[in-house]
């Protein structure tokens with residue numbers, strides 16, 4: 001590194017400290033990362049290096065001197081008997097070798113082995129067992145003290161609550177890594193996507209967020225898992241780590257079978273190489289290898305630094321990275337109206353797949369990278385994570401290139417975008433008619449747990465929405481009067497996309513199919529697959545050879561391809577691998593009748609070829625019609641239509657609570673819909689309910705009241721409900737669904753239940769209270785009539801109840817009360 005003055009070093013150290021603290025805060029407290037682990041580790045390394053050069057500038061609070069996490073206010077704080085440390089890490093073999101040299105020097109000999117394990121990417125946990133029972137689970141926190149998350153950890157299935165056998169010490173501390181299996185993570189995200197919710201970034205952050213939840217029953221649903229890797233205790237009678245690992249396995253702890261005791265450094269390197277690729281097949285994410293000196297005596301000799309053991313180090317796999325060219329930035333509009341910019345890249349092969357697109361998250365990210373059109377960029381892909389642009393290769397930037405300017409209008413509907421104060425994402429505010437947003441609402445409406453119309457899948461809905469047949473739920477029930485118009489309508493699946501300024505693009509596959517004759521779609525698909533790693537211009541060149549080889553209609557096809565390339569070279573569109581502007585293709589077919597300019601304009605307003613052709617209202621020859629048909633997507637046929645209408649008709653039987661849920665009123669989930677339906681019995685009573693009446697219902701808070709009132713204040717919603725009523729949907733509870741009242745023994749009483757009960761699950765006790773006329777209340781206050789105290793009642797709740805002098809009764813007493 002260059003010489004640096006002390007002044008400059010001081011400034012740099014302060015800057016790095018601020019940055020690292022900022023990212024630590026995000027990572028550990030908010031479970032987010034704005035930069036990759038590698039970038040974070042680079043910052044830390046730079047800081048350590050400067051502090052080594054200028055030891056007098058090292059602050060005792062420097063992030064290089066303590067582990068990055070802290071404790072939270074939500075849980076009880078517990079002090080660790082043995083500190084929980086971090087690990088030194090490196091991405092280079094040279095530094096790993098230097099580590100080995102330090103170990104050899106520290107011990108004064110080379111008679112030691114390294115126990116190698118994979119570095120599991122999750123959240124560290126310390127479990128205390130006493131007499132074979134799990135008594136406490138504590139997070140690493142700041143290394144000295146952490147959060148008591150016992151209740152949450154107890155929901156993890158393969159963490160033993162009681163140990164088998166009896167040859168374990170009276171008390172010991174076992175440490176491991178809690179993680180979310182990749183499959184579970186994907187499942188959660190698939191569900192979130194279907195519900196139009198924001199996706200979770202990665203399994204580690206999700207694990208960390210889950211562990212900090214206040215409601216253990218939600219934690220239980222997340223299916224966390226744990227691998228153990230350290231055993232601590234007074235009388236373990238083992239001398240080496242490998243023996244401890246055997247004990248852990250014997251006592252029933254989940255240990256990853258991937259470990260290996262390596263007798264020399266060569267073996268360590270082999271171990272590292274052998275897992276570099278194979279680790280992606282493991283059920284969880286891993287980011288490196290941890291090597292630990294196996295012998296405990298040796299460990300003691302080597303000791304610790306302020307933050308790390310001197311007898312262990314993590315070798316981290318650097319995410320694979322490659323250079324690619326930025327072709328364009330397009331923008332996706334999510335079902336909630338959130339805009340996500342996407343980088344379209346020239347194809348590059350990375351970690352076993354061809355990458356052509358990368359998410360750019362939001363405008364800040366584009367600014368942070370200072371992206372210019374045509375830039376050469378570094379793309380990274382670690383395991384299963386979506387590819388990411390990590391930086392620009394500035395030396396390769398062309399002088400004339402312009403910075404990417406973020407769009408100001410929605411590419412789907414043209415509405416000016418908005419950005420709320422403090423939010424990173426831009427939004428399209430046109431909730432009523434922006435197609436993806438309408439789709440989000442309608443998908444919710446037809447969802448299995450709402451109106452349950454499974455004959456209206458995403459593809460069909462999108463077609464009906466973009467072509468103007470559906471813009472709100474009541475339109476669904478009007479489809480039965482439009483059978484004729486629906487016939488032959490395009491189901492525009494994935495073959496279309498829109499450019500950043502709203503021009504319609506069609507898949508290259510369809511385009512090539514349409515401009516040629518005598519070549520099947522399947523063989524075009526095959527051709528594209530085998531040319532996946534070639535950029536689009538070269539793909540078209542290769543396609544010419546492909547045409548010539550086919551011989552059938554070769555010269556005609558070749559001429560058409562030439563014409564297409566010609567038109568493309570004149571147009572100045574966004575470039576996207578695998579897509580072409582619809583206008584360029586249509587121009588080949590309609591050239592004499594419409595100008596390219598006119599075509600361009602119209603493709604900006606329309607969403608399918610069908611719509612464009614309709615809008616042009618030209619006299620077409622049969623040949624033209626045939627060609628256009630090849631460009632279109634699948635169309636609605638009569639079988640599909642009648643199946644669709646049948647499903648719609650059947651949905652009219654759904655109960656009031658399902659209909660209420662289906663309306664998609666903000667903050668009304670399935671449970672709330674049920675509560676409201678049972679309380680009000682029909683929609684009119686709900687519409688008329690005032691704030692006081694709503695707030696009196698258990699489970700209804702102020703935000704919900706506000707959403708309800710905002711929703712019903714809008715004329716268009718009332719009109720739609722009226723229309724749906726006319727169609728015969730249930731807006732009142734059916735007789736047989738009315739809740740039974742067991743007694744009025746608890747009438748007027750405000751009651752809370754806390755802890756675990758023998759005779760009830762959580763929902764059941766609430767239901768029981770309600771069915772006897774009582775009112776369940778969520779938090780401790782002096783307005784409570786009493787609290788039913790279960791086993792392991794939350795200590796903070798209990799303390800507060802005692803302070804306020806709220807009466808507490810046992811489960812038995814409660815049972816007696818309602819049975820009497």
Ligand SMILES: NC(=O)c1ccc[n+]([C@@H]2O[C@H](COP(=O)([O-])OP(=O)(O)OC[C@H]3O[C@@H](n4cnc5c(N)ncnc54)[C@H](O)[C@@H]3O)[C@@H](O)[C@H]2O)c1
Nearest residue numbers: 023027033035036037040086087117118119120124229290
């Ligand atoms: N991207 C960001 O913004 C950001 C911010 C802060 C931290 N980080 C990442 O977190 C790291 C710092 O976290 P850290 O202090 O927890 O260190 P670490 O994750 O690099 O190493 C220590 C941890 O490794 C875990 N571990 C996994 N497998 C293990 C095994 N087999 N044996 C022993 N331990 C194992 C343990 O939980 C232990 O606490 C940074 O190096 C960086 O990669 C990233």
Ligand SMILES: [Zn+2]
Nearest residue numbers: 410413428434
């Ligand atoms: Zn829009």
